[in-house]
Amino acid sequence: MSQRPVVLVVNCNTNRVMTEQIVAIAESASNQTTKIVGVTPAWGPSSAEGYAESYVTAVATMDAVLSHREHFDAVVMAGYGEHGREGMRQALRQPVVDITEASAYFACLLGRRFGVVTTVPAAVAGIEDSLAVAGVLARCAGVAASKVSVSHIADDQARTFAALETAGRELLLRGADVIVLGCAGFAGLDKALESSLGVPVLDSVACAVQMAHSLVCLDKRTSKVGAFTPMDEAKPWTGRKLGEMPPTP
Amino acid sequence: MSQRPVVLVVNCNTNRVMTEQIVAIAESASNQTTKIVGVTPAWGPSSAEGYAESYVTAVATMDAVLSHREHFDAVVMAGYGEHGREGMRQALRQPVVDITEASAYFACLLGRRFGVVTTVPAAVAGIEDSLAVAGVLARCAGVAASKVSVSHIADDQARTFAALETAGRELLLRGADVIVLGCAGFAGLDKALESSLGVPVLDSVACAVQMAHSLVCLDKRTSKVGAFTPMDEAKPWTGRKLGEMPPTP
Amino acid sequence: MSQRPVVLVVNCNTNRVMTEQIVAIAESASNQTTKIVGVTPAWGPSSAEGYAESYVTAVATMDAVLSHREHFDAVVMAGYGEHGREGMRQALRQPVVDITEASAYFACLLGRRFGVVTTVPAAVAGIEDSLAVAGVLARCAGVAASKVSVSHIADDQARTFAALETAGRELLLRGADVIVLGCAGFAGLDKALESSLGVPVLDSVACAVQMAHSLVCLDKRTSKVGAFTPMDEAKPWTGRKLGEMPPTP
Amino acid sequence: MSQRPVVLVVNCNTNRVMTEQIVAIAESASNQTTKIVGVTPAWGPSSAEGYAESYVTAVATMDAVLSHREHFDAVVMAGYGEHGREGMRQALRQPVVDITEASAYFACLLGRRFGVVTTVPAAVAGIEDSLAVAGVLARCAGVAASKVSVSHIADDQARTFAALETAGRELLLRGADVIVLGCAGFAGLDKALESSLGVPVLDSVACAVQMAHSLVCLDKRTSKVGAFTPMDEAKPWTGRKLGEMPPTP
Amino acid sequence: MSQRPVVLVVNCNTNRVMTEQIVAIAESASNQTTKIVGVTPAWGPSSAEGYAESYVTAVATMDAVLSHREHFDAVVMAGYGEHGREGMRQALRQPVVDITEASAYFACLLGRRFGVVTTVPAAVAGIEDSLAVAGVLARCAGVAASKVSVSHIADDQARTFAALETAGRELLLRGADVIVLGCAGFAGLDKALESSLGVPVLDSVACAVQMAHSLVCLDKRTSKVGAFTPMDEAKPWTGRKLGEMPPTP
Amino acid sequence: MSQRPVVLVVNCNTNRVMTEQIVAIAESASNQTTKIVGVTPAWGPSSAEGYAESYVTAVATMDAVLSHREHFDAVVMAGYGEHGREGMRQALRQPVVDITEASAYFACLLGRRFGVVTTVPAAVAGIEDSLAVAGVLARCAGVAASKVSVSHIADDQARTFAALETAGRELLLRGADVIVLGCAGFAGLDKALESSLGVPVLDSVACAVQMAHSLVCLDKRTSKVGAFTPMDEAKPWTGRKLGEMPPTP
Structure with missing residues (x-):
């Protein structure tokens, strides 16, 4: 090539x-x-x-x-x-x-159960279906909604970050040892969240x-x-x- | 009402x-x-x-x-x-x-494992996914393609029927005790197939x-x-x- | 006919x-x-x-x-x-x-995960087994006991209803979006519970x-x-x- | 004691x-x-x-x-x-x-997948259900009917044994490395079948x-x-x- | 013999x-x-x-x-x-x-869901994997860490016992009706724990x-x-x- | 870096x-x-x-x-x-x-069910366990042994290749649409096998x-x-x- x-x-x-x-x-x-x-x-x-x-x-x-x-x-x-x-x-x-698949696969190499932080509660079910059809739902500790909708992610970066932190911590309690950012709009927040949560955080894109x-x-x-x-x-x-x-x- | x-x-x-x-x-x-x-x-x-x-x-x-x-x-x-x-x-x-769901549910009331007779091989995977997301794939003994495409169902009724019979018999060998017609275009063939196969055959519509x-x-x-x-x-x-x-x- | x-x-x-x-x-x-x-x-x-x-x-x-x-x-x-x-x-x-089956199947058409409200805790295990053998346990968010035994359902309608409400709300928190009344003796309570919980409530009979x-x-x-x-x-x-x-x- | x-x-x-x-x-x-x-x-x-x-x-x-x-x-x-x-x-x-359970558990200690040899085809489904509820169906390579009904086991010992051998061999091909005798009436046939098949054969009683x-x-x-x-x-x-x-x- | x-x-x-x-x-x-x-x-x-x-x-x-x-x-x-x-x-x-297997199998005969009390949190994942490969994870209500490491079990019997009690009660709440002692070092504590928790407690050795x-x-x-x-x-x-x-x- | x-x-x-x-x-x-x-x-x-x-x-x-x-x-x-x-x-x-994991994940991106071609029959069980613990066994159509042991792979390239072809075709019949070479010793054979079988063949290293x-x-x-x-x-x-x-x- x-x-x-x-x-x-x-x-x-x-x-x-x-x-x-x-x-x-x-x-x-x-x-x-x-x-x-x-x-x-x-x-x-x-x-x-x-x-x-x-x-x-x-x-x-x-x-x-x-x-x-x-x-x-x-x-x-x-x-x-x-x-x-x-x-x-x-x-x-x-x-x-x-x-959705690619980030799940990398997460499976870094930990034992991954958690997904997403936007609104209505998005959770479709994510679960997608992971199930991909065959990796058994490796997922949970999908948590930050309650920040896609169109409001950029409104207030601090509030968005705090919402991701809260959802991330909930997932750690549910057994996740790696976090996947479950929205392309969360781009750029992985490093700071990694520092905050103390576990690998993956940007899916x-x-x-x-x-x-x-x-x-x-x-x-x-x-x-x-x-x-x-x-x-x-x-x-x-x-x-x-x-x-x-x-x- | x-x-x-x-x-x-x-x-x-x-x-x-x-x-x-x-x-x-x-x-x-x-x-x-x-x-x-x-x-x-x-x-x-x-x-x-x-x-x-x-x-x-x-x-x-x-x-x-x-x-x-x-x-x-x-x-x-x-x-x-x-x-x-x-x-x-x-x-x-x-x-x-x-x-897809409704016919699976009635099939579950009439037998222990149902089989689905569908059209072309490329349709099988999507049907399996649909039954899996619906939660009833464990009750499905298999999905068999008749190799009759939707647009050719009506070309030759006898050939279509023979293809459904062949696919249906294969499913009985795989453990099905009820058959679902897995295409709306197979409408009207259930009764004859029921007589031929000796098990309930369901029209999904x-x-x-x-x-x-x-x-x-x-x-x-x-x-x-x-x-x-x-x-x-x-x-x-x-x-x-x-x-x-x-x-x- | x-x-x-x-x-x-x-x-x-x-x-x-x-x-x-x-x-x-x-x-x-x-x-x-x-x-x-x-x-x-x-x-x-x-x-x-x-x-x-x-x-x-x-x-x-x-x-x-x-x-x-x-x-x-x-x-x-x-x-x-x-x-x-x-x-x-x-x-x-x-x-x-x-x-048990019929109500589960209708529930699967109306929502993504159904919950079952039943009578005493000792009944929960058998219900789970029944849904598992039927192949739909994966669609069930949980079975919750109201702690009202069959023979006491009619003693105090208000108390029975309150117990169903409590069990129903617990199931909503566990992810149910449809409720099934898991006892034939609860007949007639579906409409009021539907109003109270804000989700479809199914009478299994x-x-x-x-x-x-x-x-x-x-x-x-x-x-x-x-x-x-x-x-x-x-x-x-x-x-x-x-x-x-x-x-x- | x-x-x-x-x-x-x-x-x-x-x-x-x-x-x-x-x-x-x-x-x-x-x-x-x-x-x-x-x-x-x-x-x-x-x-x-x-x-x-x-x-x-x-x-x-x-x-x-x-x-x-x-x-x-x-x-x-x-x-x-x-x-x-x-x-x-x-x-x-x-x-x-x-x-049913006890023999499955011992079989799980001796091999990786066990097969069950039973009597008539109508008994297969119930055995599968029993193993599923017990939680060990995943360890079962299959249940095969010998087509010898309970009341005819003793009619002709040689024919019964030959039927068990045939069913046992089918199960080995399906991946079984241990065989369970799936009927109390097969008592006493385990040693000879073990010699014939070359794998452990368990009497469930x-x-x-x-x-x-x-x-x-x-x-x-x-x-x-x-x-x-x-x-x-x-x-x-x-x-x-x-x-x-x-x-x- | x-x-x-x-x-x-x-x-x-x-x-x-x-x-x-x-x-x-x-x-x-x-x-x-x-x-x-x-x-x-x-x-x-x-x-x-x-x-x-x-x-x-x-x-x-x-x-x-x-x-x-x-x-x-x-x-x-x-x-x-x-x-x-x-x-x-x-x-x-x-x-x-x-x-691990033997105690799970006896537990399955005595109750419907067993819980495992183990030592440190880092041991939980391997136990779950072991039960999964054995095919009985579905019968396990959970594995709970007592946070007593193997080398400290004998330091303070009363503290060890109290930690097992706490972990055991958590497992009962998660649906266990039998407890397995998930460390050979817990030997001799089963009878007292059985009295305390009111359910069978199994010594795995x-x-x-x-x-x-x-x-x-x-x-x-x-x-x-x-x-x-x-x-x-x-x-x-x-x-x-x-x-x-x-x-x- | x-x-x-x-x-x-x-x-x-x-x-x-x-x-x-x-x-x-x-x-x-x-x-x-x-x-x-x-x-x-x-x-x-x-x-x-x-x-x-x-x-x-x-x-x-x-x-x-x-x-x-x-x-x-x-x-x-x-x-x-x-x-x-x-x-x-x-x-x-x-x-x-x-x-084992990495090749499974790439295979999941290229097809719907992958098959694994490995060496001796005794290796099959361990591979299945590994894929199960990784959580992707549901995406695997089967693991087939070529019956070429690791130490004999290089003895006769033509015979080794023919054995891989045979095992690969068996897997396609079992539903695989991607093949993984299940031994590091098969290195270099992926391209020719891809041409022969008509599906993607992955080198796991x-x-x-x-x-x-x-x-x-x-x-x-x-x-x-x-x-x-x-x-x-x-x-x-x-x-x-x-x-x-x-x-x-």
Whole structure:
């Protein structure tokens, strides 16, 4: 590989400021070894919290990636606990890394039970489902809501940090020895929280960028046998392209 | 309730002929006690088989139901193994019945292990995930693909039936004592397959219509505590309406 | 079906007043679509709470149903958490609906985790076992004892209701978003508890009558392959009839 | 303890010849350290195979033990895979050892996965349920039916042995490295099967007698807190005695 | 068997005083039916608490047993929650009983959920892993640390006992109805704790000696098919003997 | 970090040729971004296959790493399916990556169910245990033995490759869509097997080196709360150093 691998980092919502923050974290984590390209869905929720919006992000991010016309080597799905990774895997041959999975896997290497600090209570159930389908829920000591919604994270940094600390301490009491930041919007708070709680705290975007880069280095791609068989082989296809999916009147 | 309850039966694809078939099954199952209203998504796949299309159906059906302007008392989601039921539940106060769940529950009353006969191999994984999240995968002896894709079910009834028989017999060998028809398009084949296999065979749409009708009779609605907290309570809302989601340029 | 289906609703104990209450709930739930026939065991405990009595009810109810000489289309077993459903299914060809299962299944359609409010602490373990064998324990947030024994439910309605409220609130804290009334004797308290707790509260007898009626409408019967193979096929039979089981000296 | 402990070994059926065989095995296993007292239920099936009869044996054996007027120190329930152990534990203070559990526990000490050879296919499901509730199903590689019914075991010893060999070999292929004889009627066949299969083969009655004797030596009794709270403490009692349960007209 | 069976009871640490205590408990439990031979590893930790030391004990005890030149009929591994039982089983043909397993199995016969009282918090995780691999974690209500380290158990008997009481009561609140003493060093405290807590309390060494004696009486040995295939059959061997493993310079 | 991170790659056996092969794979995978230092245990098995040797490798590798006097930033444990990772984590502050875990996690990103191709049948059980404790066994479709022992891998490359192909195809039939090479000695065979089987094939050492490098880049260390509390904090320490563990006479 003479050039740096290109990793698409897809925000799950339409907030371009958040995309920029995520890209900054990803670039910092990749340490110049990877070219990070931020992708913002053209439609969908401005922030996603709960099942209904989660399904919308699944399609909006798939639409955004399939509409991307430049070359890329891997995709990072930067919506913590959001649906859609299996669909993206069926639609692509490049490796697809969900930040929910990647951070759980690194957490499993550093401790015995990890805890997830997330935003609002309505987001907890979907995160649990995502970890269960990934097969690592047994390693999770709990998912705790900080009660700071995505759109209010930046309002008052001190209050946000205090809320994360409280949720983190609750998880330590429930047996967690590693903490995962369960929202891409919490970017940049891991170091301070690590100092405060005395356990490793993982930024999920940074974890995913690392695994995406690794998969490109290892020259591995998504399996196209079984569950992720390409759609045009799975059945007679009808000319529709997913990238043109939202109908124009 | 002076009038018959109104149950929306939502097809997961854009094929109106299939919606009509589903409505016919639903009306037959409800035996005039329920008013069945068929809903066809305005966009999305013409047939859904596999993860990528499944996520699209989750949003397209939610969009269709939220755009429905008439009164209704319950929703039946008629895409077997498709994603989206949790999103629909968060978005609505009426009860929401997924045909995957409803047929599994009736199967659990009639036998000890049920088997699911579905369409293409790429659909198997999503069905297993759906049963796992529903909590009843332990009661499932297996999901077997008939290798008849949705769009070819009607091509040759005898061939389709033979393929279901073969898949059904395989499931009996794997320990199933009840069979569920794992595609709304298999409607009307249950009785003949029951005779052939010698075990109960369940039509999933018929099962779901029964449970939807029951929930209306029992005057029960979706819980609005916890996972299905309405979106406008879950976070500060932004004026976007899910029913207007696909953006017009 | 020119006539209303006949559903036997079998009380698990010998208390005829409780049978009448259960029949009243069942008739109310069935809304005249079903003919409800109450059955009271001829012997066994006057109320069943705990493992030893639970096994007795399993046999006494099977004996009562097999001794029933009139036509019936389905059976509802109205002892919450009691043993015996698999034996009844082996002994009969009609569908058999246990109120423990039926209420769990409806609860799974309305929320993500259900809680069960029951009578005495000694009843909790058997309920957990029953839900585990049914395969839905993973969807159960907990079983909480109200500490009101079956024979004291009617002593003081206000005290009984207050005890249910307390147990229900504990279950909400443990993550339940739907409550199931885990004793047929709690009949009639669901609506008030629903108002008090703000989540759906299910009467298990009403749920089971609905599913029994549905199975008759769908013309489905218990599988006779595998676990529920009729006894006379399972082995050389010895002339004994279960309906004549309690020996007369 | 100046005298040998007395262990009641309760046959699950009314066949006194089988009780004698079971007692012979138990005496041989206990090697004169224990006084074995055989108990035969006064009523119930002459052989038990399948759910319906299993529940009858649960009550008939409990009735037989509670009617036993002599002193005893422990109970062995000698019906493999039959229901009732939890009821017996609630009803007694002495330790209660089910042959299904005891043989599974010894098997877990000798290998990594055990297989169970049983009688008819209809008995398999109940055995699986029993192991699941005991919490050791994960250690079981499978339950295989020899298709020899209880009442035909003695018809042709060579045919019975050949059927056990065939079922045993199937289980080795499924990963078993220890075999449990899953019927008290298979008594005496363990040594020859061990030679034939090349893996340890356990007689479940012998295993249970050993554990019952050990519990008496260790001076341990059934816990009376929680699930096995005595009935007269669990609720106001009604004068009925379980030992007088089958009503006389 | 004309002579008493010989059971090696292997301490997991190098503390000979503790070996003597364990032997005393074992002799008391075996009641003269067994000849108990204490074995102390020649190297390894003086007390084992936590994963690193646990792996050392696995090898040091295997080394000690394989270096034992006298005849023996069975091995009891007397390190509660320590690693190594599967290695010992592969290395030997005699039965091998881990005190962690044996005490769990007896506990499962006496109650529905057992609790384990252990020493320091760092020991809890390894105990949970051991019970999980044994397949009985589902029957365990919890493992609670008394915060008394192995080397301080004897410092102040009253303080040790009070700490066990506190941990035991916490486990009763978490649903345990039987308590297991999760350290061989707690020997002799079971009776007093039983009186204090009102539930059966099991000494794990006593339980294991009973099961080892039973396996010898039943003439059963470790399976040599599958996971415990002897090493010289598993692969071409290299002349090294495990009993000479620690290299001398 | 001005210098390349140093990753210790610890062979599990004493075969220095194999250590060199592993280092070569590791260097190739790390692509000059990491300094790889091979470590060979000073004692223990020349190849490890089965439980007994696995426990020896756990201690021998811990001994080798704790005796290493140069600076290092992370450890890769290069024995597939071998015990010891939790001990190494308790003993160190640097991150510790087991090749069993790392390859499973990358496999989970590329497919839905992975299969493991290993050496001899006796190694299968330990691998299953390792994946179970790691919490990802549910994502594993099976572990298949190629029947090529570690010491014979290099004897005949064509025969070894053919054996891997056969085992791999068996796993695809059991539902695997990704294959993991379950022995460090299979290094270099992944690309050809990938071509032959048509699914991603992962080299476990390469995967682990990637994750170790990532953890160093992310500046994360092993949690020192809970299960991996350092030994000197876990209890009063006795002057013994693990690096001096094998006693010299």
